[in-house]
Amino acid sequence: MSKEEHIPLENFPSLTPAQMEEKALEFYGKIQNRRSIRSFSDRMVPRGVIENCLLSAGTAPNGANLQPWHFCVVQDPATKAEIRKAAEAEEYEFYHGKAPQDWLDALAPLGTDESKPFLEVASTLIVVFAKSFGVDQEGEKVKHYYVNESVGIATGFLIAALHDAGCATLTHTPSPMKFLNRILDRPTNERAFLVLVAGFPSKDATVPNITKKPLGEISSWH
Numbered sequence: 001m002s003k004e005e006h007i008p009l010e011n012f013p014s015l016t017p018a019q020m021e022e023k024a025l026e027f028y029g030k031i032q033n034r035r036s037i038r039s040f041s042d043r044m045v046p047r048g049v050i051e052n053c054l055l056s057a058g059t060a061p062n063g064a065n066l067q068p069w070h071f072c073v074v075q076d077p078a079t080k081a082e083i084r085k086a087a088e089a090e091e092y093e094f095y096h097g098k099a100p101q102d103w104l105d106a107l108a109p110l111g112t113d114e115s116k117p118f119l120e121v122a123s124t125l126i127v128v129f130a131k132s133f134g135v136d137q138e139g140e141k142v143k144h145y146y147v148n149e150s151v152g153i154a155t156g157f158l159i160a161a162l163h164d165a166g167c168a169t170l171t172h173t174p175s176p177m178k179f180l181n182r183i184l185d186r187p188t189n190e191r192a193f194l195v196l197v198a199g200f201p202s203k204d205a206t207v208p209n210i211t212k213k214p215l216g217e218i219s220s221w222h
């Protein structure tokens, strides 16, 4: 394969240390307000908002720039209902026998259970698929690298972009997620990574009273 052409770096911001610190604090001020919610209204997220946020997700650093992801945007009520039904069947198994007690104990403060009405009520589900490998024009397999890391970073970008655009999100991970390939007609080289519920909180939405670990606990300097 030929070496990629290199071009001059453009648009790298030039900020003073003080400006940088202020910007960093400003971003923290915004992102700390993001909360996972489980009670959504049916208010629609406009297509343009989703598309612009997906453009941000697509800029994520990733293994060998092979961009091993695909995002299915689901707004069709019948498809959302189908996803809810299949997810709730699996969640029922999870909460009634499959999940070990320590996992259920860890989840208790969040108040989650097998009921997932948000999968139908929220206007938009973005199902993030990870492409375990690619397929080239001749139908040959193309190896992908650091797929989980790449897709995780892209999903983080997507969540941050949606939050910045004024959209509430919830990451949802029914397990196993094979049913999403069937419902969304995705090929076997793709596996669902997570379901991102995107929308707006219902009027009566509440959030668990939880806190984040302090800086001294999540970081150290060497």
Ligand code: IYR
Pocket (backbone or CB within 6 Å): 091, 094, 107, 110, 112, 113, 114, 172, 173, 174, 175
């Ligand atoms: N997938 C289940 C269980 C669940 C697991 C974790 I880890 C969470 O942080 C939240 C939920 C569910 O969605 O209820």
